[in-house]
Amino acid sequence: MNQQTYIMIKPDAVRRGLIAPILQRFENTGLVIEKLELATLSREQGAANYAEHEGKPFYDGLIDYITSGPVVKMVLSGPDAVLVCRKLMGATNPRDAAPGTIRGDYGLIMDANVVHGSDSPESARREIELFFGA
Numbered sequence: 001m002n003q004q005t006y007i008m009i010k011p012d013a014v015r016r017g018l019i020a021p022i023l024q025r026f027e028n029t030g031l032v033i034e035k036l037e038l039a040t041l042s043r044e045q046g047a048a049n050y051a052e053h054e055g056k057p058f059y060d061g062l063i064d065y066i067t068s069g070p071v072v073k074m075v076l077s078g079p080d081a082v083l084v085c086r087k088l089m090g091a092t093n094p095r096d097a098a099p100g101t102i103r104g105d106y107g108l109i110m111d112a113n114v115v116h117g118s119d120s121p122e123s124a125r126r127e128i129e130l131f132f133g134a
C-alpha cells in the first residue's frame with residue numbers, strides 16, 4: 001500500500017555530520033523523498049511530537065534533546081513506507097538494534113538514537129501535519 005511517513009534525523013546525528021549517510025540509507029530503499037527541511041524544533045513542536053510520553057521520567061530530557069539543535073525533517077512515500085522505515089531504523093534502544101539498521105550502525109544510547117520515524121499511518125498523518133502543515 002502506497003503511504004507517506006514522517007522521518008527526522010535527530011540533533012545528535014546532525015551534530016556528528018551523519019546527514020548524508022543516513023539519507024543514503026533511506027534513498028537506497030527506493031522510497032521517494034517528497035519533502036526535506038533543516039530546522040530546529042520549538043519546545044511546543046517537540047512536546048506535540050512526544051505527547052504520548054508526557055509524565056514519564058525521561059520526558060523532560062527527551063524534549064531538551066530533540067530541541068537541542070537542528071534536525072532534518074522529511075516526508076517519504078512508497079509501498080508500506082511506515083513499516084519499511086521502522087525496519088530500516090532498528091530497535092528504539094540502539095544497544096538492541098541489529099547491525100545494518102541505522103540505529104544499530106550509528107547509535108549507542110537510548111537518549112540519542114539518531115532517527116525518528118512514525119510508528120503508524122495515523123501517527124504519520126499527524127506528524128506530517130504538525131511539521132509541514134496540511
Ligand SMILES: Nc1nc2c(ncn2[C@@H]2O[C@H](COP(=O)(O)OP(=O)(O)OP(=O)(O)O)[C@@H](O)[C@H]2O)c(=O)[nH]1
Nearest residue numbers: 053058062091092110111112113115116117118119
Ligand atoms: N531514557 C529513556 N528514553 C526513552 C525510553 N523510552 C523511550 N525513550 C525515548 O523516547 C523516544 C520516543 O520513544 P518511542 O516513541 O517509544 O520510541 P520510537 O518510536 O522507537 O522512537 P521515536 O522514533 O523517536 O518516536 C525514543 O526514541 C527514546 O529516545 C526510556 O525508557 N528511557
Ligand SMILES: [Mg+2]
Nearest residue numbers: 116117118119
Ligand atoms: Mg515513537
